[in-house]
Amino acid sequence: MRIKxxxxxxLIIVLLFPSCQKESPxxxxxxxxxxxxxxxxxxxxFVLSFEEVNISDQLFLGLVTQKWNDSxxxxxxxPMLAKNWNWNKDxxxxxxxxxxxxxxxxxxxxxxxxxxxxxxxxxDPDVQSRLYGTFENFYVDKNxxxxxxxxxxxxxxxxxxxxxxxxxxxxxxxxxxPIIPEHVYKGINRKNLVTEEKNIKLVTDxxxxxxxxxxxxxxxxKTNKESFLYRPGNISELIFKIIPDYNSRLLQLKNxxxxxxxxxxxxxxxxxxxxxxxxxxxxxxxxxxxxxxNNIDPSAYREDQKIIPxxxxxxxxxxxxxxxxxxxxxxxxEFLNGYGDIATGPVAPIFKSAVDTNLKPLSYNPExxxxxxxxxxWKDLNNNGVLEKGNQEFSFVLNIPAGNLLRQFAASIxxxxxxxxxxxxxxxxxxxxVFFNYLLDKKINAWIGGWVVPIPITLKPxxxxxxxxFKLNVIxxxxxxxxxxxxxxxxxxxxxxxxxxxxxxxxxVYKENPVTFLYWIDNLVAYNNxxxxxxxxxxxxxxxxxxxxxxx
Amino acid sequence: xxxxxxxxxxxxxxxxxxxxxxxxSFMFVLLRLSPGDPSDKFISPQMSPELAAKxxxxxxxxxxxxxxxxxxxxxxxxxNFGISYxxxxxxxxxxxxxxxFTIIFALLSFIFQISLAFLLALLSVRKLxxxxxxxxxxxxxxxxxxxxxxIGISLILVFSVYFRIFPSSGxxxxxxxxxxxxxxxxxxxxxxxxxxITLSLGGTAVFYKYLRDNMVExxxxxxxxxxxxxxxxxxxxxxxxxxxxAIGPLISVAGVELGxxxxxxxxxxxxxxxxxxxxxxxxxxxxxxxxxxxxxxxVAGMLVIISNFAADxxxxxxxxxxxxxxLN
Numbered sequence: 001m002r003i004k005x006x007x008x009x010x011l012i013i014v015l016l017f018p019s020c021q022k023e024s025p026x027x028x029x030x031x032x033x034x035x036x037x038x039x040x041x042x043x044x045x046f047v048l049s050f051e052e053v054n055i056s057d058q059l060f061l062g063l064v065t066q067k068w069n070d071s072x073x074x075x076x077x078x079p080m081l082a083k084n085w086n087w088n089k090d091x092x093x094x095x096x097x098x099x100x101x102x103x104x105x106x107x108x109x110x111x112x113x114x115x116x117x118x119x120x121x122x123x124d125p126d127v128q129s130r131l132y133g134t135f136e137n138f139y140v141d142k143n144x145x146x147x148x149x150x151x152x153x154x155x156x157x158x159x160x161x162x163x164x165x166x167x168x169x170x171x172x173x174x175x176x177x178p179i180i181p182e183h184v185y186k187g188i189n190r191k192n193l194v195t196e197e198k199n200i201k202l203v204t205d206x207x208x209x210x211x212x213x214x215x216x217x218x219x220x221x222k223t224n225k226e227s228f229l230y231r232p233g234n235i236s237e238l239i240f241k242i243i244p245d246y247n248s249r250l251l252q253l254k255n256x257x258x259x260x261x262x263x264x265x266x267x268x269x270x271x272x273x274x275x276x277x278x279x280x281x282x283x284x285x286x287x288x289x290x291x292x293x294n295n296i297d298p299s300a301y302r303e304d305q306k307i308i309p310x311x312x313x314x315x316x317x318x319x320x321x322x323x324x325x326x327x328x329x330x331x332x333x334e335f336l337n338g339y340g341d342i343a344t345g346p347v348a349p350i351f352k353s354a355v356d357t358n359l360k361p362l363s364y365n366p367e368x369x370x371x372x373x374x375x376x377x378w379k380d381l382n383n384n385g386v387l388e389k390g391n392q393e394f395s396f397v398l399n400i401p402a403g404n405l406l407r408q409f410a411a412s413i414x415x416x417x418x419x420x421x422x423x424x425x426x427x428x429x430x431x432x433x434v435f436f437n438y439l440l441d442k443k444i445n446a447w448i449g450g451w452v453v454p455i456p457i458t459l460k461p462x463x464x465x466x467x468x469x470f471k472l473n474v475i476x477x478x479x480x481x482x483x484x485x486x487x488x489x490x491x492x493x494x495x496x497x498x499x500x501x502x503x504x505x506x507x508x509v510y511k512e513n514p515v516t517f518l519y520w521i522d523n524l525v526a527y528n529n530x531x532x533x534x535x536x537x538x539x540x541x542x543x544x545x546x547x548x549x550x551x552x
Numbered sequence: 553x554x555x556x557x558x559x560x561x562x563x564x565x566x567x568x569x570x571x572x573x574x575x576x577s578f579m580f581v582l583l584r585l586s587p588g589d590p591s592d593k594f595i596s597p598q599m600s601p602e603l604a605a606k607x608x609x610x611x612x613x614x615x616x617x618x619x620x621x622x623x624x625x626x627x628x629x630x631x632n633f634g635i636s637y638x639x640x641x642x643x644x645x646x647x648x649x650x651x652x653f654t655i656i657f658a659l660l661s662f663i664f665q666i667s668l669a670f671l672l673a674l675l676s677v678r679k680l681x682x683x684x685x686x687x688x689x690x691x692x693x694x695x696x697x698x699x700x701x702x703i704g705i706s707l708i709l710v711f712s713v714y715f716r717i718f719p720s721s722g723x724x725x726x727x728x729x730x731x732x733x734x735x736x737x738x739x740x741x742x743x744x745x746x747x748x749i750t751l752s753l754g755g756t757a758v759f760y761k762y763l764r765d766n767m768v769e770x771x772x773x774x775x776x777x778x779x780x781x782x783x784x785x786x787x788x789x790x791x792x793x794x795x796x797x798a799i800g801p802l803i804s805v806a807g808v809e810l811g812x813x814x815x816x817x818x819x820x821x822x823x824x825x826x827x828x829x830x831x832x833x834x835x836x837x838x839x840x841x842x843x844x845x846x847x848x849x850x851v852a853g854m855l856v857i858i859s860n861f862a863a864d865x866x867x868x869x870x871x872x873x874x875x876x877x878x879l880n
Contacts, residue, residue, distance in 0.1 A: 030726075037835075040638055048593070125606070195640050212729065215649055216827035217722050243721055244822045244831065247705060252720055255713050433588040433840050440592060471604065 030237035031531060031548060034249040034258040038216045038242045043197050044178035045121060045129040054542045055240055058221055059204040060178035063096065063115065065544075066455070068537040073352025074495070075455050075539070077172035081110060081179060081205075085172075092166045094175070098158040101228050104181045104203045111157040117182035119146050126190040131177060137170040139163070169491050173456050179205065207546035208238055216242055223546070234549045235531075253278065253526055260531075262541060264524035265405075266337035272526045279529040281536040284350045285520035288343045289407070289450040291326065291398075291414060292515050293319055296476040298442045301467070307478065310445065311392055317376050319513035323362045325369035325421045326414055332519045335409045339524055343517035345506040346462065348453050350538050353495070356503040359510045361517075369421045380422050387422040395424035399447040401435040407448045410518065414448075439474040442467075448518075449474070455539070457502060460486045463509070477514040557868075564864075568857045575853045576846055580624055583842050584617050590637050590840035611637070624846075633850070634843035638836070643847035646832070651851060653723070654829040657751070658813035660744065664752045666806065669759030673798075674790070676760075677767045688760070696757035704750040704823040711746060718745050721825040747824040751817045755809055762805055766798035800870055807863025811856030 039052040047056045063082040066075050079085075081102060086095045102110040122131040123138070123146040132144065139150040153161040164170040181203045188196070202210050207229040208221035219240040223230060241258055243249045250268060252258045254275060264272065264280065272280045293313035300308045313319055328342050341349055342361040349355050378387040378394055387394040398414065400407040411427045418425055425446070430438065438444045451462060464470040464486050465478040485505045489498060525541045527534060533547045591608045608614070627634060633643035672692070676685040695703075712720035719725070719742060728739050770776065771794060779789050816830025829848060836844035 032726075040640075046640070128607075128610070195635055195642075198639075198641055214724070216831070217724070217825070218726055220726060239726055241722070241825075243825045245825075248708065248721055248823055248825065251705075251708060251713060255720065257712075257720060431588070431838070433592065433838065434586075436592055437588045440589075 028237065029235060029550065030239055031235050031260065031545075032239045032241050032258045033542070034243045034252060034261040035240050036242075036244055036246070036249070039219070041197065042202060042210065042213070042219070043200075044180060045127060045131075046194070046197060048130050050540075051240075054540060055219060055221075056178065057206070058208045058238060058542065058545060059202065059206040059210060060180065061102070061110075061206050062176050062178050063098075064172050064176050066176065066539055068535075068539050068543075070537065071352075073350050073354070077176065081115075082175075090166075091164075091170065093161055093163040095155075095161045096159070096175075098160075099228065100158050102205055103226060104183075104205050105209050105224065106181075106184075106203050108181065108183055109157075110179065110181075110205050112152075112154050112160045113157070114179050114182045115160070116148060116152050116154075117186065118177065118179045119151070120148055121180060121185065121190070122146075122177060124190055126193075128194045135174075137164050137168040137174045139165055167491075171456070181205070211237070218242060227546075229546045231547070231549075234546060238545055253528075256528070260525065260527040260534075260541065262523055262525045264526050266335065266339055266524070269337055269339070269524065277528055277530070278526050280524060280526050281534075281541075282339050282522035282524050283536055283538060283541065284348070285340060285522050286348050286350065286453045286455070286538050287450060287523070288346070288348070288453070288520045289410070289448060289518045290343070290515040291322070291410075291518060292439075292447045292449045292475050293322065294442070294445045294476060295478065295514055298445060298476075301442055301476070305468075307476075312394060312396055312445065315376055316512045317372055318378070319516070320362070321369040321372035321376070321421070322418070322423070323513050323516040324365045324372070325423070326417050326516055326518070327364040328361065328518050329364060331406075331410045331413050334413075335406055336519070336521065339522040340519045343520050345509050345517060346451070346453065346459060347457060347502055347506055348520055348538075351453075351457060351502075354457060354499045354502045356506045356510075359506060362513075364417075366417070366421050373421065373423075378422070385419075385422060386424045393424070394422065395426075396446050397428045397444070398425045399428045399430055399435060399438070399444050401432040402429045403432065406521075410448055440471050442474070442476065450521075459502075459505060460490070463505075463514075475514050477512075479508060479512065482508045560868075564861055568854075568861070571857065572850065572853055576628065576850055577621075577625075579846050579849045580621055581617070583840075583845060584620070588840045589613075590842060593839065628850075633847040636836075636844040636847075637841045638839050638844065639841075643843045646844060647829075647847050647851055650827055650829050650832045653827050654814065654816055655855075657744075657747070657817070657826070657828060658810065661748055661752045661755070661813055661817075662806070662810050664748055665755040665759055665809070668752070668756045669763055672756075672760045673763035673767055676764050677771065677794075680768060680771075685764075689764070692757035692760050695753045698753075700750055700754060700819045701823060703753055704746070704820060707746045707750060708823070719743050720746070721823075723826060747820050747826060750823065751813070751820045755813075758805070758809070759802065762802050763798055766801055767794055770794050770797045796870065800867060803863045803867050803870075807860040808856075810859040810863070814855035814859060815852040 035051050037049075037051065039047070039049070039055055041047055041052060042056050042059060044056050044060045047053050061081050063080060064077040065080040067078045069076050081098055082096045083099045084097050088094070098110070098112065098115070100109075104110060119135070119138070121127050122129045123135045123140065123144060125132060125143045125145060135144065135146050139147045141147055151163055153163070155161065162175060164174065184200065184203045185193070188200070204210065204224075205227075207224055207227050209224045211220040211222040213219045221238040221240075223234070223236050241252075243252060243258070246263075246265070249258065249261045250264070253261050254271075256277070269280060272278050294310050295313060297308040297310050297314075300306045309315070313322075332338060332340050332342060344359040344361050345356070347355045373387060373394075377389045379389070380387050382388065398411055400411050408429070415425050415427060435447070439447065439449065461470050461472045463473055463477055463482060465473070465480070465483050467473055467476055482505055485501050485508070489501050489505075525536055527541075530551050531548055532551050533549055534541065535543050535547070537543065589608075591611045591613070594607050613620070624634075631644075635641065636643050636646050639646045672688050676688050679685060708720045711718045723740065723743055724736070725731075725739050725743075728736055731739060776789060776793065779793065780786075814829075816828045816833055818828075818830030818834055820826065821828040821831045829852065833845065833848040833852070835841075836848055
């Protein structure tokens with residue numbers, strides 16, 4: 001009996017023994033990045049989320065790469081597949097020389113054919129790529145498909161000219177898209193590609209190659225030793241380990257099972273700082289949060305597209321009062337531990353030459369808020385603690401998306417702040433996709449939202465008065481002066497001119513308070529300090545990861 | 553008896569088909585009525601309204617619910633659950649990636665729960681109200697009351713962080729592709745220990761409680777006293793009489809528990825980064841991936857029905873009289 005019992009126990013111990021050797025990155029020349037979700041695709045045609053784009057960028061190269069210039073606060077373009085380039089005099093065409101030493105992972109060379117094919121694919125409506133509809137600076141047909149004959153002039157397999165639409169203001173950002181191999185995709189029915197791409201092996205030209213992808217487990221990239229970006233001694237493997245739970249990610253970082261994680265919560269900052277093997281860096285934000293006040297009456301607009309100022313938030317003075325009444329510093333200090341900046345407008349402070357530093361945040365001043373509201377006719381006539389104007393009581397529902405702890409915290413502070421000036425709010429938590437859907441469909445009056453400012457800075461989709469064309473103007477802000485600035489920005493060619501227009505735009509928005517800008521959020525990244533040469537900047541923490549190496 | 557069994561089978565198949573039809577129809581209507589639009593995440597800020605409208609159209613959600621439902625039913629009858637919006641591959645193939653793990657994981661957990669519960673119940677009833685019995689009973693209550701995420705995180709802290717015995721997440725090591733068969737087996741086993749314990753402790757406590765109470769009840773029955781009086785050994789009484797009689801009521805509960813396990817173990821899957829049906833279903837719901845939600849619901853429903861049916865069949869092999877009950 002005892003032997004019978006002992007035997008299975010012995011077998012279990014023997015079976016488990018080898019697995020007790022913990023998987024640790026420190027044993028190998030590899031870096032393990034903890035990420036929260038498995039990508040849906042790594043094909044540059046279809047990658048959608050930040051994480052997908054980040055991983056795909058390690059595998060596929062563009063003509064140019066972006067570099068962050070911290071002293072000027074601007075993004076600059078640097079050569080990648082394009083060895084050099086020349087703009088013509090009026091910046092409507094660019095002559096590009098490609099590197100001749102780049103090959104696809106199947107050994108075929110990267111040539112002009114691949115560049116032309118890539119642009120053709122990205123802009124083809126049948127392909128349904130993630131970049132479809134974004135080539136307005138090129139010559140396109142009525143379906144937004146780039147007209148290849150009109151756009152490209154091939155001078156040799158490694159030299160070509162791209163002609164851009166003369167009516168627009170093109171820049172190097174317009175040609176910054178990952179190049180895909182023509183020989184892999186040319187025979188495939190483009191209409192079926194969206195559902196069949198997963199069966200096609202990824203043929204890459206980047207600093208890494210895809211070694212394996214175990215769904216929902218890990219993506220293993222190996223250094224491409226044939227790449228011109230390869231440097232002996234740098235990391236040999238970059239692994240993305242999928243760990244959905246934040247606490248598990250943090251635990252594994254401390255335990256040495258992963259090397260890097262981002263979006264560290266402020267309450268964990270001290271523990272990381274006290275850990276001698278970890279380094280904490282904050283990426284100054286391109287992401288801001290705001291309290292959104294619907295500038296128009298949403299139901300009137302939904303019924304017959306009538307634009308009637310919102311009864312509560314239609315007045316710029318009222319919105320200014322609300323901005324004075326909200327204690328942004330408290331939220332920033334209490335929840336974010338100061339890892340962020342109070343926002344004054346939609347241009348992040350990191351864009352040093354574009355941000356208007358003369359605009360100072362409206363500091364917390366409930367007395368001033370009360371006074372403004374009083375001047376606007378909002379008074380507590382029945383002494384119930386809530387302001388009224390005519391029959392209208394100043395009360396509303398503040399919507400927040402579920403699962404966002406920062407917005408939950410901010411909502412409770414805002415509720416108390418506004419109660420103190422006689423504004424009654426109730427908080428409603430909506431499931432994120434419902435929340436976003438309600439915003440797009442103009443179904444809600446007030447909410448806490450957030451945007452990430454794209455690079456290069458793009459404001460039109462969020463602030464232009466044509467609500468039907470620019471659905472992301474969810475607050476329904478309407479201002480002809482700011483519209484004309486946004487139109488001019490589309491056509492401006494010099495950085496100086498752009499920056500001047502951007503500052504002008506910020507001044508208008510600052511005065512009008514279409515929303516209450518809350519704060520720019522830093523992305524806190526923690527990594528094992530055995531890794532060196534990590535570039536942490538607003539372009540992310542994986543930027544140019546092929547340069548990473550290990551301390552001796 | 554065989555004809556009776558056949559009748560039971562036919563009756564069950566018919567009722568299962570009706571249940572499945574109602575289940576997926578209910579899910580279909582519920583999803584269409586719930587707010588949120590699956591196409592929203594594919595709308596880029598730079599898209600013109602015409603393009604955005606085209607994207608929305610491509611989801612074919614503009615047609616009336618009745619006509620959508622009609623084409624949905626026709627497709628389902630042909631075994632086609634559609635293409636997942638998120639994964640852009642057929643729903644069946646997406647589920648095929650997640651289901652094998654879930655079934656293996658659920659079965660292992662189920663076996664673990666039943667075995668451990670049995671062992672503990674036997675230990676308890678050896679000396680009723682003794683120290684061991686009281687300790688196990690109290691402990692099982694405590695374990696049942698602790699949320700599984702607390703158990704999971706605690707196990708990781710103890711066995712992965714401090715003692716470094718087991719890996720804290722995932723299904724296999726990064727280098728497992730280069731392992732030999734036995735190394736792979738051991739690697740998988742090592743990765744499964746903590747998730748299995750996390751998933752199984754709660755269920756073990758339930759099974760233990762059922763088994764212990766059933767055993768105590770049977771121990772007090774006159775026929776056991778009779779057997780003892782006739783000099784039958786305690787071991788023989790337990791193995792031949794107590795255990796078979798105690799199992800009966802447990803099987804129904806076990807069928808339900810197995811069905812629940814097949815539906816996915818969301819919390820355990822999230823904590824230990826495991827590719828199971830629970831995570832797949834939740835992500836599908838959150839991203840409004842309608843075809844995938846219905847596919848997951850269908851599979852989970854089928855597994856619940858199958859496991860309950862299996863439990864019923866098992867009961868009939870123990871007590872043949874139950875077939876008549878099932879026919880009625």
